[in-house]
Amino acid sequence: MFYLSMLVQYIAQYMKTRLQYRADMLVEVMTDLLSQGVNLIFILVVFGHTQFLNGWSREEIIFIYGFFLVPFALFAAFFNIWDFNERYIVKGEMDRILTRPIHSLFQVILERMELESLFGAITGIVVMAYAASKLQLSFHWYDPFIFILFVVGGALVYAGIFVSIASIGFWSDARTSIMPTMYNIGNYGRYPVDIYNRVIRYVLTWILPFAFVGVYPSAYFLKRTEWYGYAFLTPVVGALFFLLSLFLWNTGVRRYRGAGN
Template identity: 75%
Template structure:
């Protein structure tokens, strides 16, 4: 209850701050929308030259991309830790965090909320409904429940991986470019893994499991039975990676010695 209360208090302050600058919210939303539109145009350009991509048609790829946008939006809203090294380690703001009676990771997550990113989920849902209608997909009563479970699992996969990257800063506090590089690698999860070679497919499934953010859970709704068991692994992979990241984080905090010279 204490952590739940803290969440709503931070949320209240965040909303007050953001609504003071409403124009910024709309600008960020339209910039995100433009970025997503560019990625969608890329898919359309690819399928302007071919009808199938390793057995996947255009609407299936669009559906996967739409699904991917939803857990990515949740991740972007609650795990905005891109500059953890620069802000909290190099500049020493973690010292302030550690003086408060609340878990350090939870507090950093609350400080860096970007709830406007959740608007990207609306775009993803719209893309999914568009592609799903063209594919004539049926919706069963349990599909919305599984959708939420898969989205949470995918967001935890993303969160776990990027928290693990942030943890590197506890042992190596030099500025690093791993975050942007990993973000680029994560984009591979937007597309079917069987279009890649075996090595990349293995990495995207078991080492950096970004495939569980997009293709694997989306394959369930596309009724790709050969991918079903991967789909149901999504929440488990997400929980495992997130728990692992918290464990590593707790060990890293013990190694932290403060910002000195």
């Protein structure tokens, strides 16, 4: 309850701050929507030259892309830690974080929130609804609960990978980071993994499991029964990778000796 109370208070303060600069927040939201629109146009351009991509139709890939946007929006809103190494390690702000009686990762998450990124989830749901109507998909009464479970699992996959990468900063204080590269690799998860070769498919499933953010959970709703096993592994993989990232983070914090060293 203490952590929940802190989250609510931080969100309230965040909204007060952001609403002081409404135009700036609107520009950020529009920029995100434009980026998502460009990616959707790319899919449409690809299917302007072919009807199927390794057995996947245009509407199916659009559905996968829409699903991908939802957990990614959740991740982007609460795990905006791409500059953790430079801001908290190199510039020494981690010292301030560690003086407070609350878990350090939770503090970093609260400080780096970007709740406007949640608009991406709305875009994703709209895109999914459009594709579902074209595919004439039917859903069961329990599918919304499975959808929420898969979304949380996908967001935890992203969070686990990027928290793990941020934790490297406790061992290396270099300004360079592999965060941008990892963001680019993550984009592969919004396309069917069977369009890639076997090595990339293995990496996206078990090493950097971005496929559990988009294609695998989407396969359940697309009635791709051959992928059901992977789909229901989504929350398991998400939980395991996030727990691993917490272990790495806590180990790194214990090793951390302060900016002065």
